[in-house]
Amino acid sequence: EAEVAQSPRYKITEKSQAVAFWCDPISGHATLYWYRQILGQGPELLVQFQDESVVDDSQLPKDRFSAERLKGVDSTLKIQPAELGDSAMYLCASSLLPNTPSNTGELFFGEGSRLTVL
Amino acid sequence: QQQVKQSPQSLIVQKGGISIINCAYENTAFDYFPWYQQFPGKGPALLIAIRPDVSEKKEGRFTISFNKSAKQFSLHIMDSQPGDSATYFCAAKYRQFYFGTGTSLTVIP
Numbered sequence: 543e544a545e546v547a548q549s550p551r552y553k554i555t556e557k558s559q560a561v562a563f564w565c566d567p568i569s570g571h572a573t574l575y576w577y578r579q580i581l582g583q584g585p586e587l588l589v590q591f592q593d594e595s596v597v598d599d600s601q602l603p604k605d606r607f608s609a610e611r612l613k614g615v616d617s618t619l620k621i622q623p624a625e626l627g628d629s630a631m632y633l634c635a636s637s638l639l640p641n642t643p644s645n646t647g648e649l650f651f652g653e654g655s656r657l658t659v660l
Numbered sequence: 661q662q663q664v665k666q667s668p669q670s671l672i673v674q675k676g677g678i679s680i681i682n683c684a685y686e687n688t689a690f691d692y693f694p695w696y697q698q699f700p701g702k703g704p705a706l707l708i709a710i711r712p713d714v715s716e717k718k719e720g721r722f723t724i725s726f727n728k729s730a731k732q733f734s735l736h737i738m739d740s741q742p743g744d745s746a747t748y749f750c751a752a753k754y755r756q757f758y759f760g761t762g763t764s765l766t767v768i769p
Binding site: 586 | 762
């Protein structure tokens with residue numbers, strides 16, 4: 543069964559350090575999302591890609607977060623410098639179709655990367 | 661501002677009972693309402709979904725009831741089983757998905 547792959551599963555870092563997360567979506571899925579899920583809350587969108595282009599990064603804290611999907615396949619989310627408040631689960635999701643009024647764009651999530659900032 | 665409000669935060673149900681989770685929204689532009697199930701250490705997985713032109717959708721033991729005029733929708737889990745113990749998120753889509761805060765369901769054997 544096709545899955546969204548994410549690594550690392552767990553990351554512990556000290557504040558002010560740089561961290562990076564990697565995501566490989568389901569093959570053929572053109573739309574890729576990065577979500578942040580704080581413990582006890584629902585996922586919140588950070589950035590959405592359509593192929594290699596950013597569709598929505600309005601909620602990405604651009605002073606410290608960056609995301610790229612250079613070849614339109616796998617993607618990297620970077621945080622530099624990490625802050626205590628960045629401790630969360632970072633979820634990657636992909637969908638076959640983009641979200642439009644006529645498309646559902648069902649999300650398939652990876653298992654996430656749990657970040658702890660000390 | 662929370663786009664989708666979900667309740668209760670936690671729920672304990674006896675095996676065989678009915679679990680009910682409620683969500684409410686304000687944005688009438690939302691055009692798709694899915695429910696996701698998340699087990700510890702895993703990502704959310706789509707459970708069942710409904711569009712606003714339908715009042716009810718049933719898949720096995722899982723039913724979504726949708727009240728467009730009240731801007732509310734709910735998930736009913738019939739004959740709840742211990743294996744249903746998980747966190748459930750409602751969501752609503754308009755250009756992007758907005759998730760509720762989650763309900764932790766525990767089904768007691």
